[in-house]
Amino acid sequence: MLRLSKMTDYGTLVLAQMSRRPGAVHTAAELSEATQVGAPTVSKLLKQLTRGGLLTSQRGANGGYALARSPEDITAADIIDAIEGHVGITECATDHSNCELEANCNVGTAWQRINVAIRDALRDVSLTELAQPSQLRAPEVRLTGSLKNIPIKVE
Amino acid sequence: MLRLSKMTDYGTLVLAQMSRRPGAVHTAAELSEATQVGAPTVSKLLKQLTRGGLLTSQRGANGGYALARSPEDITAADIIDAIEGHVGITECATDHSNCELEANCNVGTAWQRINVAIRDALRDVSLTELAQPSQLRAPEVRLTGSLKNIPIKVE
DNA sequence: TCCTAATAGGACTAAAATAGTACTGTTTAC
DNA sequence: GTAAACAGTACTATTTTAGTCCTATTAGGA
Numbered sequence: 217m218l219r220l221s222k223m224t225d226y227g228t229l230v231l232a233q234m235s236r237r238p239g240a241v242h243t244a245a246e247l248s249e250a251t252q253v254g255a256p257t258v259s260k261l262l263k264q265l266t267r268g269g270l271l272t273s274q275r276g277a278n279g280g281y282a283l284a285r286s287p288e289d290i291t292a293a294d295i296i297d298a299i300e301g302h303v304g305i306t307e308c309a310t311d312h313s314n315c316e317l318e319a320n321c322n323v324g325t326a327w328q329r330i331n332v333a334i335r336d337a338l339r340d341v342s343l344t345e346l347a348q349p350s351q352l353r354a355p356e357v358r359l360t361g362s363l364k365n366i367p368i369k370v371e
Numbered sequence: 372m373l374r375l376s377k378m379t380d381y382g383t384l385v386l387a388q389m390s391r392r393p394g395a396v397h398t399a400a401e402l403s404e405a406t407q408v409g410a411p412t413v414s415k416l417l418k419q420l421t422r423g424g425l426l427t428s429q430r431g432a433n434g435g436y437a438l439a440r441s442p443e444d445i446t447a448a449d450i451i452d453a454i455e456g457h458v459g460i461t462e463c464a465t466d467h468s469n470c471e472l473e474a475n476c477n478v479g480t481a482w483q484r485i486n487v488a489i490r491d492a493l494r495d496v497s498l499t500e501l502a503q504p505s506q507l508r509a510p511e512v513r514l515t516g517s518l519k520n521i522p523i524k525v526e
Numbered sequence: 527t528c529c530t531a532a533t534a535g536g537a538c539t540a541a542a543a544t545a546g547t548a549c550t551g552t553t554t555a556c
Numbered sequence: 557g558t559a560a561a562c563a564g565t566a567c568t569a570t571t572t573t574a575g576t577c578c579t580a581t582t583a584g585g586a
Binding site: 415 | 572573574575576577581582583584585
């Protein structure tokens with residue numbers, strides 16, 4: 217847990233690809249070709265990103281998708297929100313039926329603090345940075361292959 | 372995504388319960404009773420937490436589990452590591468077979484930066500804080516019921 | 527020594543979330 | 557009017573997570 221879904225991974229690839237020509241209009245087929253992610257999947261992602269306000273779409277012949285704003289103004293938080301929905305670190309149920317012991321459930325604000333810190337971190341990184349080839353490579357980390365192949369060892 | 376699994380949620384409840392009497396030895400049955408989490412599940416959690424070094428265990432009659440160190444020295448990161456394993460925000464595969472396009476996969480260090488920020492946030496919160504009844508309640512947040520029932524709305 | 531209380535470990539099943547696909551409808555350019 | 561392209565939705569398959577159960581091991585006490 218605490219990791220990105222594959223869809224977000226793919227979504228980042230697609231957006232990174234688009235950010236190479238920020239003004240251009242890209243078709244789903246073209247982006248699928250460029251990223252090697254399956255066409256139906258790319259199509260689904262593009263719809264989600266459009267609904268999330270990150271892309272604009274143009275129907276019909278010569279239509280396609282374009283970035284709704286400059287890559288600097290798109291953050292990791294935006295991408296995750298668009299693809300995974302706006303979820304926090306803890307689940308939330310509007311229904312309280314399964315919790316008998318109130319004594320144990322004062323475990324709230326500390327997690328909220330963590331959650332805010334996470335969102336700050338996510339908001340602090342732009343698509344531009346996400347799309348950038350990495351100059352400083354961590355010594356033991358291999359950086360070929362897609363995002364999902366980057367072993368991240370923290371501490 | 373980017374949320375805690377139920378097991379981590381339960382694990383926190385169990386640890387919070389134990390932190391009330393930091394030196395004491397608790398049996399799995401007792402903790403299940405106190406937290407209302409199913410006995411086999413609590414048992415499984417306690418094993419994981421023990422393997423993770425957060426608890427010490429004593430077998431046999433009068434045996435049970437105790438905190439391996441003071442609640443101040445147990446962090447949210449420790450709990451997550453013990454229960455969910457030491458994972459980063461991105462998946463990691465040792466096998467590179469599915470990634471054809473190397474051009475798209477320079478998307479590494481920015482995620483690493485985010486990952487480090489997240490781990491810092493998790494390391495900054497101790498079990499003591501997690502177990503504390505929350506004094507400052509966010510206005511719209513209901514803090515009765517278990518952890519999973521706290522709707523966390525960020526921004 | 528034997529019985530009971532307790533954890534250790536692992537295998538297995540069930541449920542839920544995710545990923546991926548397919549189909550049908552709508553819009554627009556030529 | 558036809559083809560290109562997105563929009564929306566429903567469905568299936570896969571994977572992950574949650575939860576249960578069984579057997580083994582350890583330790584205390586009668």
